[in-house]
Amino acid sequence: MTSRTDTDVRPITEAEFPDWNRALNTGFLQPPAVGAEQLEARRKQFGPGRLLGAFDGDRCVATFRSFDQQVTAVGGALVQADAVSSVTVTATHRRRGLLTRMMAQDLAAAKERGDVVATLIAAEYPIYGRYGFGPATTMTEWTVDVPRAGLDARRAAPEDGGRIDLVDGEDVRKLGPELHERLRRAQPGAVSRTELWWQIRTGVVNANGSPWTEPYYAVYRSADGEVEGMAAYRSDDHWGDAKQPLNTATVDWLLAVTPDAERDLWHYLCSIDWITTVKSGWRAPDDLLPHLLPDPRAARITTQADWLWVRILDVVRALEARTYEGQGSLVLEVADRGGLTGGRWRLEAGADGASCAPTTESAHLVLDVGELAALWLGDESAVRLAALGRVREERAGAARVADALLRTSRRPWCPDMF
Ligand SMILES: CC(=O)SCCNC(=O)CCNC(=O)[C@H](O)C(C)(C)COP(=O)(O)OP(=O)(O)OC[C@H]1O[C@@H](n2cnc3c(N)ncnc32)[C@H](O)[C@@H]1OP(=O)(O)O
Numbered sequence: 001m002t003s004r005t006d007t008d009v010r011p012i013t014e015a016e017f018p019d020w021n022r023a024l025n026t027g028f029l030q031p032p033a034v035g036a037e038q039l040e041a042r043r044k045q046f047g048p049g050r051l052l053g054a055f056d057g058d059r060c061v062a063t064f065r066s067f068d069q070q071v072t073a074v075g076g077a078l079v080q081a082d083a084v085s086s087v088t089v090t091a092t093h094r095r096r097g098l099l100t101r102m103m104a105q106d107l108a109a110a111k112e113r114g115d116v117v118a119t120l121i122a123a124e125y126p127i128y129g130r131y132g133f134g135p136a137t138t139m140t141e142w143t144v145d146v147p148r149a150g151l152d153a154r155r156a157a158p159e160d161g162g163r164i165d166l167v168d169g170e171d172v173r174k175l176g177p178e179l180h181e182r183l184r185r186a187q188p189g190a191v192s193r194t195e196l197w198w199q200i201r202t203g204v205v206n207a208n209g210s211p212w213t214e215p216y217y218a219v220y221r222s223a224d225g226e227v228e229g230m231a232a233y234r235s236d237d238h239w240g241d242a243k244q245p246l247n248t249a250t251v252d253w254l255l256a257v258t259p260d261a262e263r264d265l266w267h268y269l270c271s272i273d274w275i276t277t278v279k280s281g282w283r284a285p286d287d288l289l290p291h292l293l294p295d296p297r298a299a300r301i302t303t304q305a306d307w308l309w310v311r312i313l314d315v316v317r318a319l320e321a322r323t324y325e326g327q328g329s330l331v332l333e334v335a336d337r338g339g340l341t342g343g344r345w346r347l348e349a350g351a352d353g354a355s356c357a358p359t360t361e362s363a364h365l366v367l368d369v370g371e372l373a374a375l376w377l378g379d380e381s382a383v384r385l386a387a388l389g390r391v392r393e394e395r396a397g398a399a400r401v402a403d404a405l406l407r408t409s410r411r412p413w414c415p416d417m418f
Pocket residue numbers: 027028084085086087088089090093094095096097098099100101120121122123124126127130
């Protein structure tokens with residue numbers, strides 16, 4: 001066995017892919033064996049990415065994967081991101097700095113390539129702040145008590161001239177990508193999807209090993225026939241003792257690019273006979289859903305948590321990529337323990353865009369690069385972070401100025417898990 005410091009952290013070879021997958025499953029507490037079909041699916045899924053492993057002798061004891069992604073900035077610019085996923089360290093080798101080594105290698109390479117940010121969905125909150133990531137979007141899941149919602153049980157179809165149809169996976173693969181493309185260009189915090197995303201979600205490729213079960217797919221078309229929304233949902237099969245149906249519909253995903261589509265899809269889901277509970281899936285924290293119901297209290301928040309974490313790799317390009325609600329300037333002193341993008345920067349923002357450049361002027365606001373990530377997509381408030389002692393005002397009122405510039409009228413949202 002190698003000594004602790006000898007454990008090798010490096011890109012894996014093709015021959016090491018099965019062992020790497022075994023380590024991945026072990027780290028995520030899944031049965032370690034990865035069958036041939038699943039391995040093939042994962043080759044497709046992970047193939048375009050960058051796979052790191054840590055090796056103790058021949059055995060893979062840690063996994064790390066990153067791949068190219070675009071994340072939508074405020075205002076709609078598509079920002080080049082290094083998406084991080086499949087992070088595991090086997091229990092026998094935890095807390096020896098293996099994640100720290102893999103992360104340092106990956107972020108340095110991303111910076112070198114010119115990526116503006118890195119992104120991930122954190123399994124646990126305390127892991128990634130130390131590497132300069134900050135929680136940049138929030139996810140909310142509602143459970144709707146359908147009988148309480150107060151929708152008219154007699155309603156048969158959308159009243160705006162649109163229509164909802166059930167379709168199959170092939171239609172979803174045909175219609176979904178264009179709809180998603182429209183959504184993500186208007187939704188700060190959304191990330192790019194590959195063709196494979198649609199293949200996995202429609203059962204063409206099965207990368208997770210458990211048997212595929214097909215959901216129902218509903219498509220909303222506007223009065224002029226345009227596809228403006230789509231949802232995948234499942235139902236359980238539950239009847240009460242008094243011979244009454246008590247089924248729960250669980251939404252896998254729902255995309256809507258107009259308020260009509262959003263309203264009609266939720267009304268549809270909340271008026272399917274037998275369905276008495278609807279679980280919304282991972283929605284934006286300011287989703288319209290509760291207020292689309294006559295009694296919004298029928299939609300109870302069951303989960304609310306941080307979702308997309310962002311690591312800014314280039315402060316100038318990240319701040320210049322987005323638009324701003326107001327006009328003004330700010331001098332930010334950004335601390336970056338990772339040494340990738342720290343410094344003092346002057347941001348000039350206005351309706352015509354923004355410029356950001358190094359400066360020697362005194363700072364208005366001092367903050368860690370992770371706190372800047374939390375502000376970047378407009379979700380967090382600098383005033384709130386100042387109250388928490390996580391940003392420091394060097395000029396009175398600077399946090400309010402930051403909020404006036406950076407916050408947005410609707411909150412950012414990342415519809416995807418990756
Ligand atoms: C994007 C994704 O893929 S999210 C999935 C993340 N993976 C998991 O949650 C699977 C189960 N957990 C694991 O595999 C491992 O515990 C990992 C990957 C989270 C951490 O790997 P390790 O190699 O143990 O981390 P490493 O030794 O580099 O730790 C660095 C520091 O982070 C801290 N840390 C690491 N994991 C955690 C955690 N889960 N909670 C709190 N602190 C943590 C360590 O204590 C250490 O702190 P220190 O520098 O103050 O001593």
